[in-house]
Amino acid sequence: MTGKTKAYIYLILATVGWGTLYVAGKYVLEVVPSFTLLFFRYLIGISTLLLFYRNRPKTKIAKEDYKKIGAIGVVGYFLGIAFQFIGTNYCSASMASIINSVNPVFIILCAALMINEKPTKNQIISVIIALIGTVVIIGNIGEGNETIGILFSFGSVVTWSIASVYIREICQKYDTILITIYAMGIGFICDIPFAFYSYISAGLTLSSFSLPIILCILYIGTVCTAGALTFWNKGLELLDSSTCSLFYPLQPLTSAVLGVICLNEALNLNFIVGSILIIGGIVYAVLADRNKLEKL
Numbered sequence: 001m002t003g004k005t006k007a008y009i010y011l012i013l014a015t016v017g018w019g020t021l022y023v024a025g026k027y028v029l030e031v032v033p034s035f036t037l038l039f040f041r042y043l044i045g046i047s048t049l050l051l052f053y054r055n056r057p058k059t060k061i062a063k064e065d066y067k068k069i070g071a072i073g074v075v076g077y078f079l080g081i082a083f084q085f086i087g088t089n090y091c092s093a094s095m096a097s098i099i100n101s102v103n104p105v106f107i108i109l110c111a112a113l114m115i116n117e118k119p120t121k122n123q124i125i126s127v128i129i130a131l132i133g134t135v136v137i138i139g140n141i142g143e144g145n146e147t148i149g150i151l152f153s154f155g156s157v158v159t160w161s162i163a164s165v166y167i168r169e170i171c172q173k174y175d176t177i178l179i180t181i182y183a184m185g186i187g188f189i190c191d192i193p194f195a196f197y198s199y200i201s202a203g204l205t206l207s208s209f210s211l212p213i214i215l216c217i218l219y220i221g222t223v224c225t226a227g228a229l230t231f232w233n234k235g236l237e238l239l240d241s242s243t244c245s246l247f248y249p250l251q252p253l254t255s256a257v258l259g260v261i262c263l264n265e266a267l268n269l270n271f272i273v274g275s276i277l278i279i280g281g282i283v284y285a286v287l288a289d290r291n292k293l294e295k296l
Contacts, residue, residue, distance in 0.1 A: 007238035010231040011247040017228035019254025022096055023262050024216045024224065025088050031213055033202050034085035037220070039195035042077075042188035044221025046181060049230065053177045061174060061182075068166045069179065073186025076163020081187065082194075083156035090149030092259065095271075099153035100251060104130060104281075106161035107245035114165045119242045126246055126281040133277030136270055164241055171237040180230050249278040 028037055061069070088096040105127050111117035119127075163183075170179050209217075235244045252275055 003238050007235045007244075008247075010238070011235040011244055012250060014228045014231035014235060015247045015250040016254050017224050017231070018100075019251040020258060021220060021224035021228070022088055022251070022255040023258040024220050025085060026092075026259075027262075028213055028216045028220070029085065029089045031208060031210075032204070032217075033198035034089055035082060035191055035194035035198045036202070036204070037217070038078075038082055038085060038191050039188070040217050041081075041221050041225050042184050042191065044218060045225030045229070046184050046188060048222050048226035049177055049181050049184070053175075053181060056175060056177070059175055059178055065170060065173065068170055069182050070186060072163045072166045072170065072179075073183040074190060075159050076167070077183045077187030078190040080156050080160035080163055082191065083152045083159060087149045087151075087153030087156060090152065091146045095146070096149060096153050096255075099150055100157055100160075100248065102130065102154075103157050103161055103164075103248040104242070104245035106157055107164050108242045110161045110165045111168070111241040114162075115169065115241075117165075117240055117242060122284070123242050123246065126284055129281035129284065130249065130278045133274040133281070136274035136277065161245075164236065164245070167233055168236045168241045168244075171233050176233045176237055177230055180226075180233055184225070184229070246281070249275075249281065253279055 025037065032040075084096070084100065087099070104123075108119045108123060108127060112119065167179070167183075232244070235247075256271070256275060
């Protein structure tokens with residue numbers, strides 16, 4: 001199995017895992033506030049990753065790289081994920097997921113501006129197709145809370161795109177799991193005061209956490225956090241940021257199907273047409289790149 005094939009598998013596992021997060025998160029957020037859920041998500045995620053990392057060779061991180069890891073933790077793992085949860089709380093799981101699938105546009109833009117990583121023609125075509133699909137979907141959005149949810153979801157897109165470019169640089173130098181632990185730990189620390197305040201404000205008690213809620217939180221912490229974030233970072237270790245970003249549209253496909261099955265969400269024509277365009281964009285980009293490699 002080639003490194004590129006492994007990267008594709010890592011990215012599929014990451015994006016599908018994140019797609020299930022929107023459905024599980026939507027269920028938990030009916031009881032648990034966004035910042036409190038983020039607290040539990042990282043507590044479980046860090047604990048899980050530490051079990052895997054304890055027997056690995058210890059790596060010393062250069063002083064100049066701590067700033068980038070700090071930026072990944074604050075901008076991506078705290079603001080990006082917090083905005084994602086808030087967005088999911090105010091709009092449907094399917095809508096939040098499809099908005100986040102626009103990440104390729106911003107990751108490619110950030111990579112070009114920050115590290116001079118130029119996109120290929122196929123990637124640009126793929127992004128244009130994805131943008132058209134997004135416009136189709138957003139052209140039929142609701143008002144009030146749904147609009148707030150969409151704005152926060154876009155905030156998540158921007159902050160996570162910036163972090164992904166830094167992740168690409170750092171994960172080429174250090175162990176992927178170690179970087180994930182560091183960044184997640186920074187996000188966890190930033191979230192503590194917000195989690196405590198939202199927990200008190202919501203009047204939560206231990207009895208508020210039913211068995212289904214606990215199981216969903218455990219799933220979010222292990223599969224959607226420790227697993228998906230590690231797989232994403234592994235993909236960024238092997239491929240450029242722009243290529244990795246093209247796998248984001250697998251999120252809405254996963255969340256849309258699960259949203260209909262588990263949450264009884266209805267999918268309108270705008271959403272279906274837009275989703276087809278966005279997912280078609282990623283298929284085009286991956287197949288075009290593969291055909292290009294076969295000709296070399």
